[in-house]
Amino acid sequence: MNDEQKIEKLQTLVPPGTVAHPAPHRIFVTVDPANLVALVAKMKAELDCWYVITISGVDKGVAYEILYHFGDTTGSITVRTQIPKTDPKIPSICGVIPGAVLYERELQDMFGMVVENLPDPRPMLMSDDWPAGNFPLRKDWKFDRPAEIIPGGKK
Amino acid sequence: MKFNIPIGPQHPALKEPISIRLTVEGEVIRDADLRLGYNHRGLEKLAEEKSWIQNIYLTERICGICSHSHATCFVQGAEKLLEIEPPRRGIYLRYLVSELERIHSHLLWLGVAGHEAGFDTFFMYTWRDREVVMDLLEMISGNRVHYAINTLGGVRRDLDESLRKKILEGLAVLKTRSEYYYKIGAMEPTFIGRLAGVGRLTKQQAMDFCAVGPMARASGVDRDVRKNDPHTFYNEVEFDIATADTCDVLGRTVVRIKELFESYKICEQILHKLPDGPVAVKAPRKAKPNEVVSRYEAPRGENIHYIVSNGSEKPERLKVRAPTLANYPATVEILKHGFIADIPLIFAAIDPCICCAERSVELIDSRSGEERTLRFSDLRRMANERARILPLQRNVAWPF
Numbered sequence: 001m002n003d004e005q006k007i008e009k010l011q012t013l014v015p016p017g018t019v020a021h022p023a024p025h026r027i028f029v030t031v032d033p034a035n036l037v038a039l040v041a042k043m044k045a046e047l048d049c050w051y052v053i054t055i056s057g058v059d060k061g062v063a064y065e066i067l068y069h070f071g072d073t074t075g076s077i078t079v080r081t082q083i084p085k086t087d088p089k090i091p092s093i094c095g096v097i098p099g100a101v102l103y104e105r106e107l108q109d110m111f112g113m114v115v116e117n118l119p120d121p122r123p124m125l126m127s128d129d130w131p132a133g134n135f136p137l138r139k140d141w142k143f144d145r146p147a148e149i150i151p152g153g154k155k
Numbered sequence: 156m157k158f159n160i161p162i163g164p165q166h167p168a169l170k171e172p173i174s175i176r177l178t179v180e181g182e183v184i185r186d187a188d189l190r191l192g193y194n195h196r197g198l199e200k201l202a203e204e205k206s207w208i209q210n211i212y213l214t215e216r217i218c219g220i221c222s223h224s225h226a227t228c229f230v231q232g233a234e235k236l237l238e239i240e241p242p243r244r245g246i247y248l249r250y251l252v253s254e255l256e257r258i259h260s261h262l263l264w265l266g267v268a269g270h271e272a273g274f275d276t277f278f279m280y281t282w283r284d285r286e287v288v289m290d291l292l293e294m295i296s297g298n299r300v301h302y303a304i305n306t307l308g309g310v311r312r313d314l315d316e317s318l319r320k321k322i323l324e325g326l327a328v329l330k331t332r333s334e335y336y337y338k339i340g341a342m343e344p345t346f347i348g349r350l351a352g353v354g355r356l357t358k359q360q361a362m363d364f365c366a367v368g369p370m371a372r373a374s375g376v377d378r379d380v381r382k383n384d385p386h387t388f389y390n391e392v393e394f395d396i397a398t399a400d401t402c403d404v405l406g407r408t409v410v411r412i413k414e415l416f417e418s419y420k421i422c423e424q425i426l427h428k429l430p431d432g433p434v435a436v437k438a439p440r441k442a443k444p445n446e447v448v449s450r451y452e453a454p455r456g457e458n459i460h461y462i463v464s465n466g467s468e469k470p471e472r473l474k475v476r477a478p479t480l481a482n483y484p485a486t487v488e489i490l491k492h493g494f495i496a497d498i499p500l501i502f503a504a505i506d507p508c509i510c511c512a513e514r515s516v517e518l519i520d521s522r523s524g525e526e527r528t529l530r531f532s533d534l535r536r537m538a539n540e541r542a543r544i545l546p547l548q549r550n551v552a553w554p555f
Binding site: 050099109125 | 191378380446457461463474476481
């Protein structure tokens, strides 16, 4: 299936004006978070998108952008969705694609998003003594290295 | 009676510490669980503070074995954002190093597989030959591990005619020896018997859990970014996707051996068709606001970098996904039906580089609470012992 055929198919699944084709073999689809799981399920059934390469989160200032990168035999399709920072909730796609679990857990750890219906919502990357409410990939998160204290050194 | 076996997480010699907690009943693993993050270096956050050119060297340090993979994946994407097109010769040299890296990584893996299966002759042979390709890489780039050959807009070093001849000679040596090893593997029934049927991952499971690389290809999923995401270079050379349908460690071994031959083929084509001209163009310092998805087939599977630029000389966001992470969900699934004795082999088969070193394993008896500390070498000895006692699978053929 080439890019044009994929776009044609995608346009039957999503509202007009949401499919972008910025480069060869790269298609971007924008979707509302409420319709995300349904779209992913349809893409898996009709476009052979069973392989999610990864899920990227981006801090956009007022909102978080989440990108689901799907790979197929002729390139990749990226599903883009945005959720507000005040209520960062996103449904899990693990029901459709079980292999996405680690990437969704990573979103929780790194951005503090709440992935709903995640089969395994434990923290994945952070250590057990990581202070709560610290989400490193948020743009307003800064790490200050604590001052080094040398035993017996100058006060 | 159930045992809990925690494996890992820390060892100073490992680049990828990981904690695996297994619940076993007798010799059979009933449940497996992973805990990651012991070596999380905050690299994605750090990349936002570094310039485009600094980030090449940062991404190169993500991995020690496939260092060139991450750097190339980043450079491919960054060049699109900076709107520059590297010269043909630069591209050819970049992917020549890619394929040589694949050869060294697969030879390393074959050695590890031989070692874990108790076939140490194989390990010594393949690691001796790995030195041939390591020397070639050193001659090309000046380094054995972090080649630092990539730059924005091309590569940093050129080849001359004598070096081109030396690489071709080295490849000829590797090719004859690889054929010999393939024959040894195919004619050694104990080796095949140890690998066959271990760590089964069906095609449906590989698809459900989004496995990548040789792991997926050994289960009959013919996905390879070099073919599936065609960009300028890999369209110009001829090669095949290596697959196997045995769905076990034997299949993963065969896939990697086949890929070795494909890589020799690609390297020879590159060296015969090497275009003349400059190796790099000058890159601007700033990139316009844009985004790019860059994919690359690393030796272990697909590598993806998603890069967002914001008009400055630093990226707004760099998302990296290395192939080993993608293979973890499938590995957990495989472990759930395996034996304790097969843990080293199964883990070696995804090539995560955590079996290379000695590890401490604690066996806890859930009934008496008695603890016993085992080293990874003891586990390997148990594995080989089990393989010795078990009747050989004599009907298994080398599927190549």
